[in-house]
Amino acid sequence: MEALTNRSQAVDRSPMNFWERLYLPAIFKGLGITFKHLFRKKATVRFPEEKRQFSPVFRGLHILNRDEEGRERCTACGLCAVACPAEAITMEAAERKEGEENLYREEKYAARYEINMLRCIFCGFCEEACPKEAIYMTETFAPANYQRKGFIYGKDDLLIPDPKAKA
Amino acid sequence: MGIDLVFVLEKILLISAVLAVSLVVAMYCTWGERKVAGWIQDRIGPDRAGPLGLLQPLADGGKLFFKEEIIPSNANRFLFVLGPSLAMLTACMTGAVIPWGDVLTIGDMQVSLQVADINVGILYIFGVVSLGVYGIMIGGWASNNKFSLLAAVRGASQIISYELAMGMSLIALLMLTQTLSLKEIVEQQREGYWNIVYQPLGFLLFLICAFAECNRAPFDLPEAENELNGGYHLEYSSMKLGFFLFAEYINMFISSALMATLYFGGYAFPFMDELGLSGNVVTILGIVALFLKTFAFIFFFMWVRWTLPRFRYDQLMKLGWKVLIPLALLNMLLTGGFILWQQS
Numbered sequence: 212m213e214a215l216t217n218r219s220q221a222v223d224r225s226p227m228n229f230w231e232r233l234y235l236p237a238i239f240k241g242l243g244i245t246f247k248h249l250f251r252k253k254a255t256v257r258f259p260e261e262k263r264q265f266s267p268v269f270r271g272l273h274i275l276n277r278d279e280e281g282r283e284r285c286t287a288c289g290l291c292a293v294a295c296p297a298e299a300i301t302m303e304a305a306e307r308k309e310g311e312e313n314l315y316r317e318e319k320y321a322a323r324y325e326i327n328m329l330r331c332i333f334c335g336f337c338e339e340a341c342p343k344e345a346i347y348m349t350e351t352f353a354p355a356n357y358q359r360k361g362f363i364y365g366k367d368d369l370l371i372p373d374p375k376a377k378a
Numbered sequence: 379m380g381i382d383l384v385f386v387l388e389k390i391l392l393i394s395a396v397l398a399v400s401l402v403v404a405m406y407c408t409w410g411e412r413k414v415a416g417w418i419q420d421r422i423g424p425d426r427a428g429p430l431g432l433l434q435p436l437a438d439g440g441k442l443f444f445k446e447e448i449i450p451s452n453a454n455r456f457l458f459v460l461g462p463s464l465a466m467l468t469a470c471m472t473g474a475v476i477p478w479g480d481v482l483t484i485g486d487m488q489v490s491l492q493v494a495d496i497n498v499g500i501l502y503i504f505g506v507v508s509l510g511v512y513g514i515m516i517g518g519w520a521s522n523n524k525f526s527l528l529a530a531v532r533g534a535s536q537i538i539s540y541e542l543a544m545g546m547s548l549i550a551l552l553m554l555t556q557t558l559s560l561k562e563i564v565e566q567q568r569e570g571y572w573n574i575v576y577q578p579l580g581f582l583l584f585l586i587c588a589f590a591e592c593n594r595a596p597f598d599l600p601e602a603e604n605e606l607n608g609g610y611h612l613e614y615s616s617m618k619l620g621f622f623l624f625a626e627y628i629n630m631f632i633s634s635a636l637m638a639t640l641y642f643g644g645y646a647f648p649f650m651d652e653l654g655l656s657g658n659v660v661t662i663l664g665i666v667a668l669f670l671k672t673f674a675f676i677f678f679f680m681w682v683r684w685t686l687p688r689f690r691y692d693q694l695m696k697l698g699w700k701v702l703i704p705l706a707l708l709n710m711l712l713t714g715g716f717i718l719w720q721q722s
Binding site: 238241242244245246248249251252253254255257 | 416417418419420422425682684685686
């Protein structure tokens with residue numbers, strides 16, 4: 212049979228010769244291998260002091276984005292919730308009232324927007340589904356929490372601060 | 379005859395020192411083990427508690443003392459407590475006959491750095507070490523758990539099998555040295571060559587058996603976690619478990635010191651008498667030499683542990699009875715022939 216890859220190796224089933232049956236040469240060889248590892252570069256990342264570099268496509272915690280005037284982009288269309296395979300996203304829509312034009316970009320907005328980070332699988336489908344470019348995934352981890360309800364992220368956790376309010 | 383107070387005081391001090399040193403070395407073996415494990419696995423190992431993680435053993439010890447202590451309701455309470463105590467006691471006892479150094483001269487007093495220079499030193503060590511298995515057996519039996527019992531039985535039969543080969547490998551050495559006193563064995567090596575030169579095969583056998591006696595990998599069958607759920611200390615928690623593990627480290631320290639003493643010159647080091655230094659300095663250098671040798675062996679124990687996989691039980695028995703014992707007999711034969719050839 213032809214090998215499918217070039218990685219397969221023939222198994223040697225010939226009986227062991229005297230030196231092989233002594234085992235000691237093999238043991239010393241093994242000791243040599245492990246001894247070399249004493250001087251190898253360590254793979255450890257000392258976490259709180261050192262942080263690992265993420266790849267540019269890393270998908271971490273979500274944010275809800277605003278437009279250039281600081282208005283919320285999300286219109287609570289629900290496409291992200293539909294796209295979410297883990298069903299982690301829930302939302303409630305509300306209608307924009309008179310005088311709230313500087314807060315919300317469209318007439319409809321999300322009064323409540325929640326992502327359950329325990330369900331989220333960080334697939335990034337919400338980001339792709341969003342027609343308003345409102346939801347993005349950042350490069351941060353979901354921090355640890357003592358209670359399960361602490362992992363349900365609401366709008367106050369997700370919405371990025373208003374760029375105008377900061378200035 | 380009155381009691382010589384100075385003598386008693388000297389011995390008490392010496393005993394305390396040997397005990398303290400064994401305990402501290404055992405403590406830092408746990409740290410060293412984790413460090414070596416880390417290095418071999420391309421990690422750093424403990425480095426959070428104190429500089430280089432040096433306070434780690436204290437933290438571990440503190441944790442063990444404050445953990446909940448559980449005695450199974452169907453266990454024999456007395457024996458359950460006796461098990462780890464015995465393991466600890468026998469581990470600490472063996473240090474008494476090892477010559478930790480030559481003679482220190484303080485004022486006009488000669489202080490031998492050996493708690494007891496008895497003329498049956500090696501026999502004493504063998505006796506005490508084989509008692510050590512009672513800790514394991516009683517611990518495994520008293521737990522009233524069939525897995526612990528199985529592990530204890532394994533431990534007992536392992537120790538019996540390897541004690542035989544160990545004793546026989548030593549007999550060849552005793553034929554050469556003509557003495558059972560460890561002090562004299564060291565003194566002989568101080569003048570001549572180290573015994574490893576005459577007894578390479580004997581040393582190899584002794585080394586393998588020492589691994590098995592200390593229940594160190596690859597011979598750690600009494601604590602096989604994957605087939606026995608943990609081994610003889612399965613039901614133990616908190617410091618009672620700690621004592622079992624601690625006893626193992628003390629045993630490792632003592633057997634390392636013993637190997638250094640028997641085969642690698644003990645506190646003797648090359649050219650120690652030609653340096654022209656005063657007696658006390660040579661003695662202190664000798665202690666340093668002994669500890670360096672001992673630490674090298676301890677490192678070797680750890681190195682092997684993170685290299686070789688555990689034996690299967692039948693392989694262990696086969697190695698002990700069918701390989702080590704015949705080889706030890708052969709070694710005796712060769713040594714006997716060598717002695718006869720030298721005499722003629």
